[in-house]
Structures are given as structure tokens and as C-alpha cells.
Amino acid sequence: MDLSFSAEEQAFRQEVRDFFAENLPSEMSDVVRSGSEMTKEMMDRYHAILNAKGWLATTWAPEFGGPGWSPVQRHIFEEEACRAYAPRIVPFGLAMLGPVLQQFGSKEQQDHYLPRILSGEDWWCQGYSEPGAGSDLASLKTRAVRDGDDYVINGQKTWTTLGQHANMIFCLVRTDPDVKQQQGISFILVDLDTPGIEMRPIRLIEGGHEVNEVFFTDVRVPAANLVGEENMGWTIAKFLLTHERTNIAGVGFSMQSLEEVKALARVVKRNGKPLSEDPLFAARIAQVEIDLEAMKITNLRMLYKAQKQGAPGPETSILKIKGTVIGQELKDLARRALGPSAAPFPGSLEGNLSLAPADHANDAARYFNNRKTSIFGGSNEIQRNILTKTMLEL
């Protein structure tokens, strides 16, 4: 048993740290630090900075343009990115579709789409959930019917994150309604410029726009856009979900949030003293810190296992459940620390006055927005179902 990183890993950490120090524009880290909305232009520019270094597609194999990192290296990269207040890499093309095409796509699909993901020419979004198919994803109803060389798609997708920036969407569609649900689903790539597609924004609880509904009415998509065989979509979906779940513990984010909450508690006053000296609040911080210390090791243990076995196992559901709860608790503490200063709706306070300390005006909004993390990517209830079946075998 040895909990230390190897000399190579430590050198890698230093390399990543230096890279961010030298290459991350401060206007980007400022936006991340304050929790304000990132523009598409900024996200594209960040991707380009990483791509120039060959560090954009962190999970891709070298033959496709990935850096060939181990799970531990990816973890180190994530930690350092959070530490530098770097934006989050938009995952839909890079972390989700890329690995799917590498595993299941045709040579033509790989040659066409993968370089366009790296260059930013294509911006992908995800067409998975439907109004009637959330936790029960396999019950999805969006229909694709073969007609000559095309499929004709009708139906509705929802919770499509950053779809407003996208030109492409990958979808799960029903191609056979007469078999067991999971066996009649296909995975297909759709150009959002195709006639019959309408995207509508969904405004979230805190007022922001990051998700959308997508409506399909007689949308003709070339059959060549099918990934893998017809009706093997569920296999691909499950493969993709394991990739969606890498880094799901969000340890890097939580480490950064913990430092922010501690710093905030030192500057805000309660009962005439810094809040950090309030025993009740200090206890709240200490409890999350303990949970996070354990989570760091739990996360590394699972990374280690994944590295040895070649793939993450079902126990990653533990990372999703506990990791999101820790992240949410930290956002709760930041909101709480502000007291009445959390009151203003973001952007509604005009003039020079501020209530919250710098970079904390959005903390209440961030708390509310962050409630999504225990719902998306397979809700924490679904993760418990998975653990019940796979780990407890009940």
C-alpha cells in the first residue's frame, strides 16, 4: 500500500500546472471563478488552446489524436484544471461521442467526425432523455423508420445541454417497437440543420439557459448516419454512460469549492466575528472536508482498479452518489455563508453597490443549479438501483 503519486505522475502534475499558468487566459478563469455564463466563443477558444497542446480529447487513444493518458493522469489533469479555474471541457463530442465512434463507428464515420470534433468544426449535443423517458431511458419513443436510404425521425428529446450552440446531435431512437424495449433502439447522428428540427430553450430554476427541448417532425437522416448495427443502440448507450461517469465524483471541483467556502467564511462576519470562527459553521465545513478526504481516496482506489482492469466497474455509481452529494453540500455552505447577502437575483442589482464579496454574487444561483447533479447522468436513485443489482446482488 502506497498512497503517493509516482515521480512521473508528480512531474506530469507540474507540467499540467505550468501549462495552465502559462496558457489559460485570465478572462476565462474569471468567468469560472464568479460562476457567470461562459460564451460559446470562449468555450471554443478554450478547446483550441488544449487542442494545440494535444490535451483536448483526454480519453481518446493516440491513433485518434488523444494524449494516451492513464486514468490517473486524467485525474491529475482534472484536478489541476479545477485548481486553475479552467472551464469544463464540453463533454458531448469529446468525452461521449468520440469514444463511441472509436469503438462502434465505421472507418468513414471515424475519419469524418473525429477530426471535426477536435477542431471544433462540429459542436455535438445529446438526444437521450424524452419527456416520458428519464430514469427509464429504455422506454424512449422517438421513432426512426427506414425509408429507402434514409431514416425518418419523429419525436421529442429533452434536457439537451448546450444544444443552442450545437450543429450536430447524437440520438437514441426506436427502430423496432415490437421487441423488448432495450432491443429496439438505435444510435444515430443527426445534422441539426436538417428540415423538421426545432430547438426550444428550457429556462432553469435559477434563471439560466443551458438545456433545451428538441422536436423532430419527419426528419430525413441518411441511413449511413447510423452508428453500429440497427437495434444495437442500447449497447452503445451503456458504453457511453460509463464514459459519462468517469470523473463523475467531481473531486477536483469539490476541492476547489472547499477552498472557496473556507476563504468566504474568513471574510464574512457573523455575530461580530468571521464566520469561520462560528463553531456551528466551522463544524459544517469540517464535516464536508472529512467526507471529501475520504472521497479523494475512494476515487483513487476506483481509478486504480479501472487502470488494472481496463474499465471502470459498477462501483463507480458510488462515486456518482457521494461525489454529487459532497459537491451540493459545498454549494449549500457557500449560499448559507452569505446570509441575507445571497438575496439579489443575479443581474438585478444595478449600480455600484454589492452585497456578496467578489465572485460570490452567484452563489445562491449556483446552489440551485447544482441540484441537477444528483438528477442527471442517471439519477442517484438509479445509481442505487444499479448498486443493488450489481454489488449487493439483491
Place this chain on the structure above:
Amino acid sequence: MDFDLTEDRQMLSDSLTRYLKDKYPFEARNKVAYAAPYHAPDRWAELSELGAMFALAPEEAGGFGGSGFDISVVFEAMGRALCPEPVLGALLASRLLSAAGADQEALLAGTTKYAVGLGELEAPYALDLIETQARPSGDAYVLNGRKSAVYGGQVADIFLIAAKLEDKLAVFEVSADKASVTGYAMMDGGGAAEVVLEDVPAKLLIGDAASALQDAVNAGIVALCSEAVGAMDVLQTMTVEYLGTRKQFGRPIGSFQALQHRAVDMLTEIEQARSITIKAASELGGPDATRFASMAKNLIGRAGRLIAEESIQMHGGIAMTWEYPGSHYAKRLIMIDHQLGDTDFHLSRVIAA
């Protein structure tokens, strides 16, 4: 023993609930709640006609209520409708005007709007740490300081300001046009203001005001707790309805025991929240009012978070949307913990008492 409302209070509760349901349907509510000035003058006048403000003051002050239970009835109805009107400011002011023996007819009739400046950036909850200063100037006084998160301050005509006069805490009356007022929408809708006072002329209302201010805060806590109970009740009902109608895996999600038990935990906490609110209301104005107000606000803070977070989680994505009314109830429940002392502040008060 009698846990029923009196006939008069039941009538007030029914008429306010009916009125708010009628005049504050959800979309209309959101328009008022998030568009300046976060207040609808017509609605305000009608609320006054229905007795919403008169119920807050005792008969000797021109009202017909003023007890903890009267306040509860008004604010529980407001919580059910998420009414964003600045009634909390009116209540706090009414308590102070009553303590001063001052006329409050215009407040109760809704023709003059009052807001009360208590908290400051560095003294958000504790009254004894207030730093706004008053000093005599001719026949009157001038004030210097900044009051933060003044609820209803964005539309107030008159501010009642808590300030230090020599060593004592006093309350002053300030005309809103003399102060520098910056209004804003709150996270959960409705308005508040930052009130900056730079040599602002003021009239002394109460010279030794510590106990009057504490009473006003206690009344405000009874109001917020009652509002929370109303909002919790609605959100719980919405959640249970959703559990009964939303189908996944071929059956209503409410048929899963994992969710059933969590819904029951919500129900249990709401009953507890209602009970502690009734207790705080019954003690209002008495010698133990502060201690029970703190107990109530602590429990409401904990229960409010549970109800808000669990209802969002059990709904799933839909309760993360602006369009779904439940998300706004959840926001109100969370943000109530940021007003007049949070869970931890009141816990420390209970420990110290």
C-alpha cells in the same frame, strides 16, 4: 385545548386564500415577482381591503388582530400563493409603530408603504451589532450607515431604521426620498433594497428600542415560519401528486417504496414545522417569545431545506425548470433561511438562552 382557528380567523384565511389563488395564478405571480418594482399596486390595495394588514395590528392601534395567530393566518395564505407583496415590511413596521404608540392608519389602509432597516452587511442578523449611527441635529437627528436587504424597501415610502443613538439602540423614521435606495429582485422573487444613509434627516420614533426591535423580529419570524408552512404544504401536495401520476418502468414512481418513505419523511417534518410555528405564535409578545421564535426558525430552516431538496429530487428534471411552479416554492423555502436569522444563528440563540 383548542387547535382550531377562531371563526374570524378562519374567514380571513379563507378569503385571503381564495383571493390570492384568483389574483396570483402562477404566471401572473412570476411577472410581479421578477419585474420591477416587484409589487402590484392594485393587488396591494385589494389585500388591504381584505384585511391583510389590519389583521397584523391590535385594536388599540386601529387593526383587528396583532396576535401571533393573526399573523400566521395572513402569512400562511401568502406562502400558499408565493405572494411577493411586501407585507413583511408592513408587519415589522406595524410592530414598531404600535410600540411607539404612533398612528399607523395609513400603513394598515395600504396608502403608505413602510419598510424596516434592521440588518447590515457585517451584522446581518444580530441586532446588538448594528452600527448605523444617529446624532442630534437641531430639533431632529441625522443618520449615517447602510441597511442591507431591506425587504420591501424598493417601494417603501417610509423607512423605519434601527440605529445606535449614543449607547442605545433606537428607531428612526426616514422619508424614502431622503435616502439612497437601490432596489432589486430577490432570488426567489419579490423585492428588497440597499438603503444608504449619509447625513439623512430622521425623526426619533423610539429612543430605547432594543425590546421593541426584538419583538418586531419575533413577529417577523412567526410570519416567515407561517409562510414556509404554507409553501411546504403546497409543495408536498405537488410532489405527492407527481409521484402518483409520473410513470417510469411501467408504473407510477410513487409505487416505489424508496420514494414513498421519503415522501412520508417530508410529511412528518411539515407536521413538526407546523407545531413549532403554532408554539412560537402563541408565545409572541410574552416573556419567552424570543426563545421560541429561535426554535421555530431553526426547525423551519432544516425542514424547509429537506422539503425543497427532496421535492426537486423526487420530481427529477422537471422541478429544475423555471416553468414548473414547484421550483419556485423550493426557492422560497431555501431563501427563507436567509431572512431574520438562519438555522445556525437561531440554534446558537437556543444554546445561549
